[in-house]
Amino acid sequence: MADKDVSQAVKNDTAPKANKDRVLIFDTTLRDGEQSPGATMTHHEKLEIAQLLDEMGVDIIEAGFPIASEGDFAAVSEIAKQADRAVICGLARANFKDIDRCWEAVKHAKRPRIHTFIGTSPLHRDIPKLNKDELADRIHDTVTHARNLCDNVQWSPMDATRTEWDYLCRVVEIAIKAGATTLNIPDTVGYTAPMESADLIRGLIETVPGADEVVFSTHCHNDLGMATANSLAAVAGGARQIECTINGLGERAGNTALEEVVMAMRVRGDIMPYYTGIDTTKIMNISRRVATVSGFNVQFNKAIVGKNAFAHESGIHQDGMLKNAETFEIMRPEDVGLTETNLVLGKHSGRAALRAKLKDLGYELADNQLNDVFVRFKALADRKKEVFDDDLIALMRDASVEQSNDRLQIKFLRVICGTEAPQSADLTMSVDGVDHQVTATGDGPVDATFRAVKKVFPHDVDLQLYQVHAVTEGTDAQATVSVRLEQDGRISTGQAADTDTVVASAKAYVTALNRLLVRLEKTAPDADVKDISYRDTA
Ligand code: KIV
Ligand code: ZN
Numbered sequence: 001m002a003d004k005d006v007s008q009a010v011k012n013d014t015a016p017k018a019n020k021d022r023v024l025i026f027d028t029t030l031r032d033g034e035q036s037p038g039a040t041m042t043h044h045e046k047l048e049i050a051q052l053l054d055e056m057g058v059d060i061i062e063a064g065f066p067i068a069s070e071g072d073f074a075a076v077s078e079i080a081k082q083a084d085r086a087v088i089c090g091l092a093r094a095n096f097k098d099i100d101r102c103w104e105a106v107k108h109a110k111r112p113r114i115h116t117f118i119g120t121s122p123l124h125r126d127i128p129k130l131n132k133d134e135l136a137d138r139i140h141d142t143v144t145h146a147r148n149l150c151d152n153v154q155w156s157p158m159d160a161t162r163t164e165w166d167y168l169c170r171v172v173e174i175a176i177k178a179g180a181t182t183l184n185i186p187d188t189v190g191y192t193a194p195m196e197s198a199d200l201i202r203g204l205i206e207t208v209p210g211a212d213e214v215v216f217s218t219h220c221h222n223d224l225g226m227a228t229a230n231s232l233a234a235v236a237g238g239a240r241q242i243e244c245t246i247n248g249l250g251e252r253a254g255n256t257a258l259e260e261v262v263m264a265m266r267v268r269g270d271i272m273p274y275y276t277g278i279d280t281t282k283i284m285n286i287s288r289r290v291a292t293v294s295g296f297n298v299q300f301n302k303a304i305v306g307k308n309a310f311a312h313e314s315g316i317h318q319d320g321m322l323k324n325a326e327t328f329e330i331m332r333p334e335d336v337g338l339t340e341t342n343l344v345l346g347k348h349s350g351r352a353a354l355r356a357k358l359k360d361l362g363y364e365l366a367d368n369q370l371n372d373v374f375v376r377f378k379a380l381a382d383r384k385k386e387v388f389d390d391d392l393i394a395l396m397r398d399a400s401v402e403q404s405n406d407r408l409q410i411k412f413l414r415v416i417c418g419t420e421a422p423q424s425a426d427l428t429m430s431v432d433g434v435d436h437q438v439t440a441t442g443d444g445p446v447d448a449t450f451r452a453v454k455k456v457f458p459h460d461v462d463l464q465l466y467q468v469h470a471v472t473e474g475t476d477a478q479a480t481v482s483v484r485l486e487q488d489g490r491i492s493t494g495q496a497a498d499t500d501t502v503v504a505s506a507k508a509y510v511t512a513l514n515r516l517l518v519r520l521e522k523t524a525p526d527a528d529v530k531d532i533s534y535r536d537t538a
Helices: 006-012 029-033 043-056 070-082 096-106 132-149 165-178 194-207 227-236 258-267 280-294 315-323 351-360 367-383 389-401 445-456 501-520
Strands: 024-027 060-064 087-093 112-119 153-158 182-187 215-220 241-244 408-416 423-431 434-442 462-470 479-487 490-498
Touching: 024 215, 024 258, 029 043, 029 060, 029 280, 043 060, 043 070, 043 280, 060 070, 060 096, 070 087, 070 096, 087 096, 096 112, 096 132, 112 132, 112 182, 132 153, 132 165, 153 165, 165 182, 165 194, 182 194, 182 227, 182 241, 194 215, 194 227, 215 227, 227 241, 227 258, 241 258, 258 280, 280 389, 351 367, 351 389, 367 389, 389 490, 408 445, 408 501, 423 445, 423 501, 434 445, 445 501, 462 501, 479 501, 490 501
Parallel strands: 024 060, 024 241, 060 087, 087 112, 112 153, 153 182, 182 215, 215 241
Antiparallel strands: 408 423, 423 434, 462 479, 479 490
């Protein structure tokens, strides 16, 4: 097979050739992020996140791993059909079957991309038991195959940062000659350091023939807390695509956080004269949505999107801030979509006030959605004198997490507790649309409730985490409960808020169970390729 002329494909892409300072943002929240244990999203949630990513100006959305399951395939296909502006990319291992399946899903997009990868470091080469020459042949054949299907092909040498330099140059050259248009260089295990990251990309661009015809990309994991620094260093070295996720979601310590690299280039344009196409005012909203649907809370002191990122509580800070916001602020809260309003809602607040407040918080609701949320808001305001921003965010999260097609749904719960054990829970819960009523006793109200759920729907899961936080202050505060469940290595999380801690616990537990049921339907492939012949197109 003749090697492809890569320059045409680069022209077809949004490659920043025309402007050397434009950095493409490749978001992999729906693939690498979703791959993180417990972060499974439903089909509907993936479509919603993809739409928000598209609207915020992400250049490339990695929508999933189409061969992983029917669900992944359906999500990537739908996202491909719905996307307006972004390139839609799917992941495929280095075999024909994965690549064909990926193409079937992404081909619906206005601008599709196939992303194929294989491990190139000594440790990773050992998994499919391929020697250097055999692996090189496979890279040539699979990239060529992908390029015959799609003129926008990304190739990644997994664990590139621990691959021998000469061999890395050799395989990158093979991939370019076979038609890859984007060369992504992953720091799969978060091992590299910023100076190495810059040198690696610079070295590849200077050494590999044809390198100036393609876009170099960086993909960093955060195991040593250096993902953001490594990604920015890679850009200084010549990379013009950053792979990242919202809130830094991703396996282990996560991936590079989109909001961090985008804001760093914006705030420090004086020393990093690069720019992206991201509308930064949409950052807070999408951050909240991803936290909600993934069940991964954002830590309070997380850069850019943490609850405390713009909070100035100490006296000295407040004084300085009142005189001049720039004393302690290097960016304005509104630049990332954080609006400061002191309007607190209560039970006399009407729809218009609720709509305005939610809009400030980044939620634009259609009339029917507002009606639903208004009913929930009134119920909350009846139990709670003042409804704060955080209460509304928790309420919105619950409203979006509860899905009418969930297999398990709580209909009624009453718990009797007191100084005398055991405590008991009366529960009515529907399973696949059929109501069941039970009473269970336990060691405390939460234990009794979880036992009641188990009585209705017998299951064998390990409760790995049960955590309660107050959303705001005061004895009428809502409690947010987080639950993490594990079964056969599959993990799921659930979160819920309520002024009644036991009700929040029950909802969080059932949410996690519903998600686990979705996750168990997946047949995610192993990361290696040994079980699939790469020429098998059947
Ligand atoms: O971390 C990694 O190496 C990956 C590849 C599939 C790009 O996620
Ligand atoms: Zn990764």
